[in-house]
Amino acid sequence: MVKFICLDIDGTLLNSNHEISEKNKAVIKEVTKVRNIPVILVSARMPKGINFLQEQLDIHEPIICYSGSLILDKEKNILFSQYIDNSYIKDIVSEAKNLDIHISLYKDDNWYVEQLDYWALQEKEITNIEPNVVEYTKLLTQWKLESLGCNKLLCMGASENIQKLRDILLKRFDKQLNIYLSKPTYLEIMPKNASKTLAISFLLDRYNIEKSELMTVGDNYNDMDMLEYAAFGIAMGNAPIEVKNIAKDITLTNDEDGVAWAIEKYVL
Template sequence: MKQFKLICLDIDGTLLNSQHQISPSTKAIIQRVVNEKQAPVILVSARMPKGIRFLQRELNISQPIICYSGALVMDHETGILFNQTITLSQVQQAYDLARTVGAHMSLYGGDEWFVEESDEWAEQESAITNISPSIMKFRELLQRWGEENTGPNKILYMAEPGAIHRLERRLKSHFSDNLNIYPSKPTYLEIMAKNASKTSAIEFLCRRLAIHRFEIMAIGDNYNDLDMLKFAGLGIAMGNAPDPVKLSAAEVTLSNDEEGVAAAIQKYLPQISRP
């Protein structure tokens, strides 16, 4: 059986169940992978760093984390390893387009989350991630980022599915050659720099860890996981994933409410017994 030396896990809808928790069995199996097989477990998410760090602590793992779907890679010891930002002119254009469909817009840079005002969407995201956003007019924020010669790692839109679908079409007609644009669920649309992807970040870490792509097991549940699932030696879709994601994966495991991550690890690392 193929020996996997690296496991890459998406978080929401994959590692976490629908109550946004890691089940005790999944936690125990991940800790056995790290301790018994000495295989790094990398959390790969569209989340910001502080939305991932507390899960690392819960799992008792300390590997680098991939944030914003690959736009930012951080190590707990040395800080930022890889950083891709969106230009401020692109942010302004995206802001103008979002207003045409009435979508909520959040901006993420480094370990900060910004909104112009708190609304039901911001409150929903805050409840999921246990993080509160900073409230700031984007005009002032863009001016600050301009002075610091930086920009956001991610733009997140939240709206009803119809509005998200319309916004996705409009954004892709403007930015398809310059930005990565994809829905992470029916009510969420995410934007990153064109060269930022979960795969590019995993490739970066593989070079640092001297691990080949065919030695990677990757597990995810949504469209922003597609590139990662295709890149890995074994890409596994969750049972709760949309059908196109399942069809693109090498295998489908159980859902996140049925401990699909634990089941996949147990199957392909059979020496790791279920607690």
């Protein structure tokens, strides 16, 4: 019996046009309003990139942001937050610049860039969020004084350069940070002790729900831990083969209402 549903957003809940289909909306409405089952949105996105989707779905639950390094309750208060150490950020920014890679910094509900280059403009168009343009030297100095860092770093660039950066950072920070490709041109970096699974486990405790009653749906490598963790871990039809191989079941693609199909099969 499924009593708690956690959905990835990009490539899962959203179709290729970055929209929630009417079918997915209808099924999620039935689950939340008729069955009273919580639906939690779980993403590498910042809060601003999740809140408007919650509004579209009329969901009033906590959200898991930055792949687990930030959890907000339904009133948008911080339940959990984990920051990347300032010294690590400085080194990563330096390495990224050496490889001509764009790097974005995310802290709480703010997105920082040094300039509105091609990658920043592309991400702005996808998310419909306006970044703060700042000089990183000044920003990092301020964070150091406040003993703070950021929840996430996003590196964007040519795939061969992104792979080089990944190899460099894994050798240097594998024990301190979670470093993974979300697509060939995107490298995402989060605190080591933050993950989608840990964030979901945190919420299960708050709701007093067992792991055996959990459904998770995702499409990418950073969803693998939550798919393995859940009793009902469902991979999207558009997921890579490695993700499909560890899932309990495989649904349709994100352009075929795969989320609705999975919920109808296991919940309704």
